[in-house]
Every structure is written in structure tokens, then in C-alpha cells.
Amino acid sequence: MMRKSNKSAGFSLTELAISLVIIALIMSFFMSTGTAFVEIQKNEASRTKLKAIETALAGYVAIHGRLPCPADGSLTNVSPLNGVGVCGTNQQHGVVPWVTLGMSESDILDGWFNRITYRVGPNLWLAGAMDMTSCDTAGTGLGNGVGVNLICQTPCSSAGLSSCTSPQTFLQAGKGLNIQDRIGGTLLMDATASPTEGAAYVLISHGRNGAGARQNETGTLIPTTNAGNDELVNANNLAVRIVSPDNFYVDRNIDDKPGAAYFDDLVQRPSIIKVIIQAQRGPRAH
16 A cells, blocks of 8 residues: 655654745844834934924024024923923033923934934024114124124125125134034035134934933933944033134034944034025125
8 A cells, every 4th residue: 555755744843944944044034124114204203303493493593583592401291380481500401491492302302213313503592683674785894793793794785895794704713613524524515714714503313222412301322332433422522612723513425334433323413504595684785
């Protein structure tokens, strides 16, 4: 009598093991692909938030002629000053002042639900600091105030250009923030140039690792344990009032390889003149 082959009875243990390995590899591939897709979505959501905040800040400048002060990101959501811009000498905990801008807290949370960092150039929150409407391209006046506090001289008359401040004088060296592409690297925006090429402010989403960010609702600081060296600059840069080569922010391509070179910050850094033009506070044509 003929016996049936064992092969026709089902998979052997070897075949079953191979099948499980293949299934595991397929699942691992789709899980990694799904994770990467989620991270892409979070990055895109963060970039969209940064652009919306930039628009809101330009709108604030259009109304007030200056930038708002940062809010204290260390406050909890039950604090009466949570989200309110408070001017002072220390921007250590500075985040976007959503209440001052007429936004909600969710509007200033990045894709990882952390508060977006906000640092302002030296004294650009003072009255008239972002208003060039009284400047004249042919003006020869020195302007009101001195140093980084200089603003357009008023009244400005075409009949007496010595009473008008030129845009070049208004944008003198010392205004804005320095931006580099890495520690010891190329200076991308130079606040010491004349006229200044510094950034009016920086907005920073601290990315997937959140190093240096303030958490939603609680204001808890996320540790910088896993931060790359350039991320530490953005997380720890506090003395933004001092403009020098030693005081800068970093904006460069994302590098997701763990280690000292890791960098996942998303940075928005418009120049002073760009914000002024967006706000329609530019100088008049002579």
C-alpha cells in the first residue's frame, strides 16, 4: 500500500521558520517606513506652524512698530501670564507669546507638541525699533537714540533731509542676531555688518528629541542629554542681547545620525528688513 509523503501534510519546521523570518522582515520594513512617514508629517506640521507664526509676528509689527517680547515658557497653563510676552533682560525660557499675538497655545506647538522657542534681537521690542516709515532713502540725519536703540528721526521733511534718517543708518551694525551653519562654521547672518544682516528673531522647533524645548501645558524643560553639539547652542544660548561672534544660533541641514553631529532643529530666521517689509513699515521713497 502506498504511503503519503510527509511533505504533503504541511510545512516542515524549517519552512515554517523561514516563513516567520520573512514575515518579520516585511513587518519591520513597513513599521520603519510608517515611522519615517510620521516623522515627515511632524516636520511638515512644524514648518507650517513656523510660517504661520512668522506671519503673525509681521502682523504685530505692522500694528505696533516693534516685535513682541517672548513669553516665559517655563510657566504652566494655569499661570495668568502663560503665553503673555514679558520684556526683560533674560530670554532663557523664551517661547512664542501666543496670547500677545492673539493665537492659541496649540498654534505655537510644533509637530511633537512642544512650545516653539522664540528669541528676539537686541532691543527690537522697543518703541519704533521695527518702524522705518519715518526714514527717507535720501536722509542725512543721525536719527533718535544711539546704538542699537537708534530709530528714525521725526518729524521727517523732504524740505530738510537733515531731519530724516536713512535706512542704512537705521540698520546700523549691532542690530539682530548672528546665525551660523555650525559651531566654528560659516556666518550665515551677520549682525555686526553695516548695514546689519542679522536676524530680527529666531523661531526654533527643537525637533524629534526636543532638546531644550519647553513642554506643552507644564513648561517642563526637555533635557539635552541626546542633543548634538550644534543643538546645544540653540538650547543654551541665553544672552541674545550681546551681539558678538561668540553669540549665535545654528541653522543647518538635519542630520539624524546619533552622536555629536546630530541636529534636528527647524529654524526660522528672517532678517530685520524682511520683517519690516512684510509689515509694510518700510522707508518712504524720497
